[in-house]
Amino acid sequence: MDDPLAAALRLQSSVCAHLGSPFNAALLQAAAADPAPPLRALFAPWEGRPREALMADAVALRFVGALHDLVLDAAAPDLARFFPPHADAARAWPAALAAIEDHGARIQAFMGHEPQTNEVGRAACLLPGFLTVGRRTRLPLRCLELGASAGLNQLWPQLRYRYGAWGTWGDPASPVCLEAEWRGSPPPLGVAVTVVETAACDRAPVRLSDPAARRRLAAYVWPDQAERLERLQRAVRMALAAGVAVEAGDAVDWVRSTAAPRPGLATVIYHSVFWQYLAAGAQQALAEAIADHGAAASDDAPLAWLRMEPGAGASPFELRLSVWPGGLDCRLATVHAHGAWIDWGGLAD
Ligand SMILES: C[S@@+](CC[C@H](N)C(=O)[O-])C[C@H]1O[C@@H](n2cnc3c(N)ncnc32)[C@H](O)[C@@H]1O
Structure with a gap:
């Protein structure tokens, strides 16, 4: 055997x-x-x-x-x-x-430690989701990340994005520029969004102030993927300079206590490559906690749930969006696991 x-x-x-x-x-x-x-x-x-x-x-x-x-x-x-x-x-x-x-x-x-990564390239997949929420709600965003690891994807509003011939988004002077191939329908890049608040939780946050924790994060990037390593180091420096924070806590409790919709803001709960780490019972409890907040949402205080997670079976990763009120629940795109490409379907409307 x-x-x-x-x-x-x-x-x-x-x-x-x-x-x-x-x-x-x-x-x-x-x-x-x-x-x-x-x-x-x-x-x-x-x-x-x-x-x-x-x-x-x-x-x-x-x-x-x-x-x-x-x-x-x-x-x-x-x-x-x-x-x-x-x-x-x-x-x-x-x-x-x-x-x-x-x-x-x-x-x-x-x-002996559980492997932990934080892939900032995924922001290239999340961005068109945030822009879709901004375009749909026409409100400033309040962005709440679950399973954030070191919190690097909270930097998304401060990054530069290039989607080939389709165009760019974000600060041209940003130290981190993400290049992704765009496939499918045209991207919603012409949307300006204001992000008024970001917050994040993880059951075991990676503390970037600790050199050993920073090295551990880099060690899990494969050594012959120099571009990803360089991107990570740049994002870590940005996060340290910006004081990016991740609260220690379980996502279900954190969503219950933190993610109630607020008037005048679009609250966006988001996550990437996180769902599979939850036990089936915790997945259900989290979906219920989000839906409970969704039931309390209104046009002036909407709630969105944006997630980039593996698709069912052998299908690629998917970007999905639910929005309350209104009952929207759809797949926006299929995407590469590290953000190398996005195949955009977008919203029908
Ligand atoms: C693969 S990492 C993904 C990190 C980041 N979202 C990214 O895309 O790079 C999954 C993260 O989920 C966190 N996690 C798993 N279960 C959790 C839970 N119940 N509550 C909060 N965080 C959790 C882990 O600690 C880990 O940092």
Whole structure:
């Protein structure tokens, strides 16, 4: 019977290859081919678990993230020599095995944390959703983010967006410029919106003031995706300068206490790649909490629920919007998981 750890490493390798990280793919292939005792010891907390459980806990990503963290911290120069930008996975693997011998406890400690990412590229998908709310309600926006991680997507009003020949939106001088391919119907870019309030919650906020937390966030960006890493570093600097804050709390309680509609504002509850982390009961409780606020909404105090989440089955990610009052509930677009493209359907009206 196949070894579940080797099988999980192999499967993650093919996912990395498919999603544009040949370097991580090669490291994980090498690990799967030779799960020697020091490597296996890193995965001791998952001993005896089936491949599906190892994938659900993203153990292979924790492992390559831990190696990247060592490199970013300049703690393993012999490994760093073979990491991007001079990527040489064949030589990196023996260096990784040596790093496991030297830094096993540190790698294990890293792997003990739940993986956490914050992809600012997703703002390129959320933006046309916010603009749609602005155009529909003609009110200033109050934006409340759930599962915000480090809170980088709260920066969305301050970023620059380029959608190919369709045009641009936002501050031309912004340190973060997101480029996304636009497909489908024309984008709603001619809308000016005012954002009067932003707030966010996460059950485990990433504290950007902590250098180790910042490095951990960067470590989970795949090392051969330099553009994403650069974008993240720029967004982190912006967030630190702007004092972006994320409250610690469970999304259901936070929505109940924070998201009641307010007169003269369009309250927008939004999230990206968050829903799947909730248990089925919590998903239902959150949907009910939002719908309860929706029932109290009015034309002068509307509520919108904007979300970018995986579609059902094998379909791509989707941007969906519900608005109260009025009963709108629709898919605005299918989108790339990191914001590389948007296939826009928009609203029929
Ligand atoms: C994959 S991250 C996505 C972060 C960010 N939205 C993005 O798109 O980059 C999912 C986030 O959801 C948070 N989360 C999961 N369950 C939660 C809950 N019940 N309440 C609040 N946050 C939660 C996690 O801590 C994590 O930061």
